[in-house]
């Protein structure tokens with residue numbers, strides 16, 4: 001069992017980018033942490049930093065969320081000892097059409113963004129509902145509002161994540177558990193470099209910082225609303241337009257750019 005009375009947050013994708021920023025901000029506000037990602041060395045050095053700076057109790061669980069046995073280990077951890085906050089953040093982008101990209105990469109995306117995200121969320125929800133408290137953040141994307149050739153599974157899995165949370169939050173009404181779909185736009189992290197994307201093609205004013213995105217998300221956790229968090233006014237307006245724009249009009253925009 002966890003030894004302190006501080007709230008415990010489990011963060012996936014904690015080794016880099018938004019996940020690492022969640023960990024830093026949560027440690028500053030008195031959380032103990034369970035850090036999950038594949039890169040054990042980066043997790044261990046982050047854990048040391050948190051122990052030294054904040055006196056946090058930190059568990060490191062190196063895991064590949066595309067591997068069933070690793071996800072089963074994490075589910076067992078959640079079942080064994082309560083967590084107060086789950087941040088389902090791990091994710092990645094791929095580039096290229098379904099006809100040309102590797103089958104393995106596409107399947108791994110479905111495993112990480114959908115299957116692992118659901119298995120961890122269900123385990124967390126079952127414990128939290130029993131205790132009548134807790135919160136879940138699913139890091140979706142502004143891409144969840146788009147159809148996106150060249151990013152077919154990315155847009156589809158991010159839409160799945162947002163809709164999952166929108167439905168789940170209805171199930172959780174009155175049960176003391178808050179669910180959030182965080183839908184960031186372009187944010188400076190390792191994401192684009194890892195996915196082989198050219199950041200210079202996106203104008204500077206579209207970019208956000210990870211600390212701002214995470215601060216918006218955690219403010220919503222404290223207030224227990226809204227369910228869909230879209231950092232940045234420009235992105236909130238874009239999401240509004242995309243929600244109401246007929247699909248055929250959006251598809252004309254896409255075709256004109258190809």
Ligand SMILES: NC(=O)c1ccc[n+]([C@@H]2O[C@H](COP(=O)([O-])OP(=O)(O)OC[C@H]3O[C@@H](n4cnc5c(N)ncnc54)[C@H](OP(=O)(O)O)[C@@H]3O)[C@@H](O)[C@H]2O)c1
Pocket residue numbers: 012013014015016017018019036037038039040063064065066089090091092093112139140141142183184185186187188189190191192194
């Ligand atoms: N940056 C953006 O512009 C942006 C915009 C919208 C949404 N998002 C979403 O934000 C989330 C975080 O991405 P980021 O921008 O922070 O990118 P990042 O810096 O590349 O971080 C991604 C994290 O996910 C982990 N990860 C990837 N595959 C994994 C796997 N199979 N098993 C376990 N962990 C895995 C990585 O850790 P290891 O490599 O150590 O495993 C890393 O910690 C993603 O879900 C992404 O879709 C990002």
